[in-house]
Amino acid sequence: MSSQESKNTVYTQETAPTQYIAVDGVKYAYRSFGQKEGIPLVFFIHFVATMDDWDPALINPLAEKYPIVLVDNKGVGGSGGTTPTSVEEMGDDVVKIIRALGHEKINLLGFSIGGFIAQHVAANYPDLVDKLILAGTSPKGGKYIPDILQHVENARKEEPTNPRLSLFFPKTESGRAAGLAYTERLQRRKKDDRVPPFTQEAIANQAQAIIRFGTENDSFSVIRSIKQPTLIVNGDNDTMVATSNSLDFVQNIPNSKLVIWSDSGHGALYQYHEDFVKEINEFLK
Template sequence: MQSNSNTGNTVFTHETVPTQYVDVKGSKFAYRSFGKQGGIPIIFLQHFTGTMDNWDPAVTNALAKNHHVILFNNKGVSTSSGKTPDSVAEMANDALDFIKALGYSQVDLLGFSLGGFIAQNIAANHPSLVRKVVLAGTGPIGSEGITNLESVINEGFKDGPANALINLFFTKSEESINAGRAFMKRLQLRTNERDTPSTNETIGAQAKAIITFGYLKDDDHKQLSAIKQPVLIVNGTSDLIVPSINSYVLSQHIINSKLIIWGDAGHGGLFQYHEDFVREVEIFLSK
């Protein structure tokens, strides 16, 4: 079942697109589908604790001008039912089932952070389904530093939840902090049918999945070697959550990859430099 992004003459945006639901093996998955009809859709795979409302409209709306954009809450996340699994492999299987439930035979993947772990799994194991992959603020199996997730998150929340995303996604420079504040304002642009925050149960399961992923071993980088599709890798120089060195490791072992690192940027570099990010993704997807 492929969904229509537009109804009649209405052209939906990140802010206005209605939330739809699809049954995936007995669980109800929430998703939002908008942008240019036809062609290969971009499936957005979200970060730890994030929902559809944590995607930056400056990114999604810009990409929707030329692409079919699909945001969704994976199993058990926010408005999607079911129990959130505590392993990346299971999350990848759920995302795969979601894509199949929508009826797509080929997709592009945009995976941010935890979503990037999931994207790698799908691309390696289902090469005919995935055409191209964008990996942002992420790393391979056994990523350096991600087992420190709890202490990093606690440090990010030290001056309250209102500043947590700015602390975790951006650097301490004035320019980066200002970009973070602008990003936070953009996240509030959608006012109708907003997602509920992730539950403590979901957050706990995701945290376990991330930390376990960090402890797993893939010494020969077999999963990365299995990814033959074109891959665009982006990050900032100062990623606190998935340390930036992991992006370099990805580029070393994914043979058909390009790496972009933004100076004075952190985990949320794709949002701080959203115009450049969109421009690079457009070039990458059009080749």
């Protein structure tokens, strides 16, 4: 492919090439695609996931409107180094990546542990983040956060070939259908064009970070310092990160809005991806 053809190619979540950038001696994997102009929308993914695990049904419509940046944090997927054992270090690392890519202002979407990281970035790097979107996540010291690890273990026993069906979607007819459709969409990227899977070390280190985040109660001081407009979304029965934690956000972040979808759980952003895209477009316009 010529450079001109490459420049004119419209990439999607399924086809965007993996690129690499070295920061402080560590090689990080990322994908940058979508619109060429505007404030980039940067995504932080959930526990035991890489940038391959973002749902194309969510990412691709947003790429039609915004520059999209997906990153694998240190020690995850295509990125080198050792996965940090604290959310704060994870956040500091991704800020280095974003700045190394030349971005001075971003909008930020964090899902689950990605939402933990996004809170830290928004609160501690306020000049970098314009608007914040938090999905299926919790403030520091939130309810039942250390229980996430047990939920994951239970789901692996219940759905050994596809634990996210149990973790992300309700056990209703519509929930099951949404989960199977989501699973199919994740398979669309070619197998030989994916980043490496999670290592046991990365899983253990992320688990340690989750436990620390869930047990270090800061009385909402971090989220109370978030001044950016914030959109919070969740399902009405999130068994991974209790839905009640989303209420803590909207009660403590001054300029925030909460959306909760019925008959949904941790993966509500994927189950209701069309409505979520509409909410994001309204929020960012």
